[in-house]
Amino acid sequence: MAADHYPYGFLVENCPEDKKHDIDFILSLIDWEKNTDPEFRKHYFRPPLHSAGQNGVFEEKWITYGNEYIAAKELTIEPGKTVTVKDHSAYGCIVIQGHGKFGIYDAEAAQVIRFGQMTSDEFFVSEEKAKSGVVISNHSKYEPMVILKHFVSNQDVPKA
Template identity: 65%
Template sequence: ELKEKYGTWPMYSKFFDYETPLFLHLHLDDVAAARVGRIGKPEAYYFPPQLNNHPGQFPVTYFGFDPDVTKEQVKERLLMYEKGDNRITELSRAYRIQLGTGWYTPPGVVHAPGSYLTYEPQWNSDVNSVQENITAGEIYPYEFLVENCPEDKKRDIDYIMSLIDWEKNVDPHYKKHYFRPPILCEHSDERHTEKWISYANEYIAAKELTINPGQTIVSDDAAYGCIIIQGHGKFGVYDAEAAIMLRFGQLSADEYFVSEAAAKAGVTITNKSPVEPMVILKHFGPNHPDMPKSVPNPDSE
């Protein structure tokens, strides 16, 4: 289904783990990306507690601009790119990272991820515009701002500004719309717990599955990739374990892909520890029928 529609598996997940904050940047939408022969990039974040025993130097993420910020103020900062530190995060909003939660980031929204290790399910693209020219002492060249602009637009400040989805960036209820608390799946029981951790968008989905000591069968209505981040046991017929220490070139037994047919039939997962949970992160394309379509109302909890 996904191959027929997109010509490829349309998304993937990665981990990124920075000691210092990342620069403020945005990802282009499909329209802007198509002008340079690429596709847009929506993405999501989840902060797994198992992989975050150290917060790094700046465990805070910037999203968007303060609702009172004007386009002229942003334009002024971008015009400073080759003159000195443009300090554009002074116009943004920062949120302290909460482990065990996540965010969805649409194309066109500026963001600067903090220094916790992050699990990132994303669209199969990498198309940026780096809006901040100095971050944690590192200086970025002007080309980072315009590397995905047509050649005749690289000095056109109005075109560069058009990459910003203004209404989403200054949304006064940004957290309400894009913060993603985990949602417990109804089929969870004493043997396993499953939570939606990426949802309510048209592109990507992800779950966190926890298997208690013992054996269980877990089924899904869509193909997925997954990675084990805690524990050991069997994943189907395969030995499986979280990777504790890997050196370059070494194999691991922590990452698997499950076809749609196998997912619907159910995968038998055995946690062989007598005490420790086995935790698996699972990422899906846009075709999982059970993905929640909306964000929970915190007032109803």
């Protein structure tokens, strides 16, 4: 069986037309110094930062921040709890652990996904709904529900 791969066009789609087959040009686009930095963690690691929470109910923390373009939060809801979560901007999210409700929708972390099978682990929240709040319930008796939320822009993102 052949390995899956992306077509060559994906690699060069943003290159000038006359450079699409110039391997030296393509390799020059890589920042070799940053990509081989032996002190990468020291220079770029950012520990998670507490964002919101209520002891024994939920915790939310920034896990990707300090960048004006992208950011991410990890939301953990304790077993049997329901929370209303508000944000200042639209976001996409994925349930990575647990099951319950995300607004009016069933939500659960996918364990095994077969080709063509639907899942209920990914959601998009509009800016309007993010500002008014999304009600999320963890229906498990024992397991936390964990959701990763990713933002393109959010005025609350901490600086580096």
